[in-house]
Amino acid sequence: MRVVLQKVKQASVTADNYYQSIEQGFCLFVGIGEHTTEEDLHAVAKKIANTRLFEDDAGKMNLSIHDVKGKILSISQFTLYANVxxxxxxxxxxxxxxxxxxxxxxxxxxxLKSYGIDVLPGAFGESMEIDLINDGPVTILFESIEGKIQ
Structure with a gap:
């Protein structure tokens, strides 16, 4: 499993008759690989839910998405498994x-929702337009193989 996380000030997804948007939070691009297991889903969800990428009063990345009451826009993206x-x-x-x-x-x-995070999905399998403002910029790749974060 591969997930590209971008910390965002805002993000939205548009498809035919479909629209979702968030303010502060994460935009996730989620790739499910041929060998992705349920253990991978659990490992990555837990890691993202607890990752501290938001600044505290001292300007350090010490706050989680919970701490800032952020949301997640989750976009399926099989192209993360492109072989070139x-x-x-x-x-x-x-x-x-x-x-x-x-x-x-x-x-x-x-x-992700089970960790108390509001998660808005993209339109699986559809052609989508993603609009976002990356905050930082902060972009991080999460990968799990056999239930272990790489």
């Missing part, structure tokens, strides 16, 4: 099949 080793056209065979990936994506969002 051969040729000029990426291969996506390392991504989980859409039917299984969708169920795991929703399970991941539910796990």
């Amino acid at each position: 080793k051969k040729g000029n056209r990426p291969s996506f065979t390392d991504a989980k099949t859409p039917d299984i990936a969708e169920a795991m994506y929703h399970q991941f969002n539910d796990l």
Whole structure:
């Protein structure tokens, strides 16, 4: 499992007849790989829920998303598993099949919610437009293999 987290001042997703937006929080780009397990979902959700990326009064990244009452905009993104080793056209065979990936994506969002975080999903499998203001900029890659953060 791979998740690219961007700390944002605001973020939104638009698709056909679909719109979600958040103010301060995280915009997550969530990739479910062929070998992603339920343990990976748990490990990454726990890590993101507890990661301290917001500044305290001293300007140090000491506050979690809970502390600032932030929200998460979660966007499914199979292209995080693009293989570009051969040729000029990426291969996506390392991504989980859409039917299984969708169920795991929703399970991941539910796990984040279980930590008391408001999570707004993107439109799985749809062409989406993402608009965001990265705060910092702060962009962090989370990856879990066999339930262990890499």
